[in-house]
Amino acid sequence: MKLVEITDVRLNGRGGQGAVTASRLLAEAAILENQYVHAFPNFGPERAGAPVTSYARICSEPFTEKTEVYNPHIVVVIDPTLLDDVPVADGIKEGGTIVVNYEGLKESLMRFFEGCHANIYKVAGSKIAMEEIGRNVPNLVMLGALIKVTKLVKLESLLDVTTRRFPGVLGEKNVVAIKRAYEEVE
Amino acid sequence: MLKQVRGMTGDEAVAYAVKLVNPDVLAAYPITPQTIIVERYSDFVNNGEVDTSFIPVESEHSAMSACVGASMTGARVFTATASAGLALMYEILYVASGMRCPIVLAVANRAFSAPINIHGECTDQLVCRDASWVSLFGESAQEAYDETIMSFKIGEHPDVQLPTMFGIEGFIVTHALERVETMSKTDVEEFLPAERDVKYKFSPDEVMTFGSLVLQDYYMEIKRQQEEAMQNAYKVTKEVMAEFTELTGRKMEIVEKYQLEDAEHAFISYGATAGNAKAVVNKLREKGEKVGALKIRLHRPFPIDDIYDALKGIKSATILDRSATYGSPGTIVQGDIATALYGKKDVPTLHGFINGLGGRVLTLPQIIEAYEKAKVYHEEGKTLTQEWIGYRS
Numbered sequence: 010m011k012l013v014e015i016t017d018v019r020l021n022g023r024g025g026q027g028a029v030t031a032s033r034l035l036a037e038a039a040i041l042e043n044q045y046v047h048a049f050p051n052f053g054p055e056r057a058g059a060p061v062t063s064y065a066r067i068c069s070e071p072f073t074e075k076t077e078v079y080n081p082h083i084v085v086v087i088d089p090t091l092l093d094d095v096p097v098a099d100g101i102k103e104g105g106t107i108v109v110n111y112e113g114l115k116e117s118l119m120r121f122f123e124g125c126h127a128n129i130y131k132v133a134g135s136k137i138a139m140e141e142i143g144r145n146v147p148n149l150v151m152l153g154a155l156i157k158v159t160k161l162v163k164l165e166s167l168l169d170v171t172t173r174r175f176p177g178v179l180g181e182k183n184v185v186a187i188k189r190a191y192e193e194v195e
Numbered sequence: 196m197l198k199q200v201r202g203m204t205g206d207e208a209v210a211y212a213v214k215l216v217n218p219d220v221l222a223a224y225p226i227t228p229q230t231i232i233v234e235r236y237s238d239f240v241n242n243g244e245v246d247t248s249f250i251p252v253e254s255e256h257s258a259m260s261a262c263v264g265a266s267m268t269g270a271r272v273f274t275a276t277a278s279a280g281l282a283l284m285y286e287i288l289y290v291a292s293g294m295r296c297p298i299v300l301a302v303a304n305r306a307f308s309a310p311i312n313i314h315g316e317c318t319d320q321l322v323c324r325d326a327s328w329v330s331l332f333g334e335s336a337q338e339a340y341d342e343t344i345m346s347f348k349i350g351e352h353p354d355v356q357l358p359t360m361f362g363i364e365g366f367i368v369t370h371a372l373e374r375v376e377t378m379s380k381t382d383v384e385e386f387l388p389a390e391r392d393v394k395y396k397f398s399p400d401e402v403m404t405f406g407s408l409v410l411q412d413y414y415m416e417i418k419r420q421q422e423e424a425m426q427n428a429y430k431v432t433k434e435v436m437a438e439f440t441e442l443t444g445r446k447m448e449i450v451e452k453y454q455l456e457d458a459e460h461a462f463i464s465y466g467a468t469a470g471n472a473k474a475v476v477n478k479l480r481e482k483g484e485k486v487g488a489l490k491i492r493l494h495r496p497f498p499i500d501d502i503y504d505a506l507k508g509i510k511s512a513t514i515l516d517r518s519a520t521y522g523s524p525g526t527i528v529q530g531d532i533a534t535a536l537y538g539k540k541d542v543p544t545l546h547g548f549i550n551g552l553g554g555r556v557l558t559l560p561q562i563i564e565a566y567e568k569a570k571v572y573h574e575e576g577k578t579l580t581q582e583w584i585g586y587r588s
Contacts (some may be wrong), residue, residue: 012478012481013479032204032372033372036202036372037372038204040200040201040202040374043200045373045374046202046372046373046374047371047372047373048202048371048373049366049370049371049372050370052313052314052366052370073334073335073469073470073471073473073474074470074471074474074559075335075367075368075371075467075470075471076471076557076558076559077556079558115360125252153205194494
């Protein structure tokens with residue numbers, strides 16, 4: 010039996026930004042595509058604004074492991090202010106992917122990742138969220154960027170689970186924002 | 196059966212499965228990491244999606260007491276708790292089994308205080324081993340879903356009439372989203388009788404005495420009946436699981452044997468740890484190790500013969516136990532396995548590894564380390580070793 014590799018995703022955010030919802034919706038989108046998942050938050054004494062992490066394990070074949078994620082293939086940095094406070098590239102696999110919510114130039118972002126062997130992408134997630142949703146909730150916006158560069162799930166699947174979770178105006182606004190991040194990630 | 200797949204956390208899986216069962220009464224008190232089960236179910240009640248009488252009580256002692264009272268009227272009853280909540284129910288657990296109330300209890304397995312900790316550990320449920328409750332463990336959200344529905348059928352069987360608890364580990368299963376193949380209302384109606392088959396119950400039309408004082412004259416006979424019911428539960432659980440497998444196509448057995456056919460060494464575990472053990476088996480098999488894994492799904496009644504059959508001919512067994520019993524010759528599970536195998540032929544040497552207390556992660560490399568140690572102990576002729584792993588000394 011050949012083992013199919015599981016893709017491990019870590020989302021670094023701040024309490025209240027919806028990192029948990031994002032890992033959940035990413036996993037639900039993967040389930041829509043008949044993949045297997047284990048998505049979980051790292052629960053502790055979190056409060057609004059404190060650094061938090063959530064995870065999604067995704068695989069095309071069934072898997073049974075239920076350990077935590079220490080060496081993610083993919084990291085999503087939901088909040089740009091984490092770059093100063095948290096080692097967001099910690100444990101990233103060689104050749105992995107990091108997608109950062111960052112408004113500045115890519116060159117200036119790279120100073121946070123010196124010596125890091127991952128592929129770095131950025132999108133102005135907070136700016137998009139403010140313009141399209143009217144609030145700084147860039148969690149699902151960042152998923153739009155993530156799936157563009159990793160092809161983890163299809164855009165339609167992500168939009169589908171988003172509108173199901175947030176029926177009405179909020180869902181529609183998120184859809185626009187996700188699509189923008191999908192286009193604008195670099 | 197039409198299969199639909201949905202993403203659900205373990206707690207949600209329990210809530211949605213209970214919704215299909217639509218019990219007459221649910222009495223519960225919230226405690227992390229069980230809370231979501233009762234929260235979701237209270238939504239179902241509030242939305243009129245079920246017609247369960249929902250009793251929000253002021254403590255778990257009251258929750259189980261309300262469950263006993265309701266069950267005595269012939270009602271189908273569900274509750275859920277964890278850790279300190281289960282400990283507070285402990286007195287009434289014995290009343291529920293002694294009064295032969297087939298209540299179903301979901302346990303979101305969580306460590307005991309002190310120090311206070313909200314994360315996964317199975318000690319809370321394991322210490323209820325002597326309460327005459329049928330006791331199951333689940334590995335995933337899917338098993339949480341399936342065991343919820345099966346538990347009603349096992350406990351309510353006329354030859355059993357005992358309460359049933361099933362556990363899923365806090366956060367690792369309760370709060371993690373996984374794929375769950377769901378059932379329809381029709382599937383559950385086909386599987387589970389519409390009502391309990393109760394001979395004796397509280398009724399305004401018939402005067403009977405329940406729960407009276409029984410001293411030296413009859414106490415032991417009543418307790419012996421519970422033991423016989425527990426022995427029947429072994430057979431009934433097997434039948435119910437076979438029927439469930441037939442209905443859903445999901446293989447469900449009281450013990451799960453993974454790659455044990457040609458194995459020389461084995462892991463033994465229960466709950467979510469069993470998933471990690473199977474992942475390690477896959478890795479070790481790639482390196483040519485002849486290793487398999489045994490998962491204990493049914494802990495009470497303990498499946499003595501099934502465990503012997505599964506382990507016969509195995510050289511060393513690595514027992515991964517997310518529970519500790521302080522100053523004991525073996526953990527609850529290791530003690531059960533040792534008793535089940537004692538004096539029998541071709542049994543493995545047993546090597547217990549206490550790990551994962553308070554939600555501590557035991558990584559796959561650490562599991563492999565335990566396995567290598569067990570093999571060395573076996574070569575050295577040791578058996579019934581027990582040690583802690585994955586902690587800072």
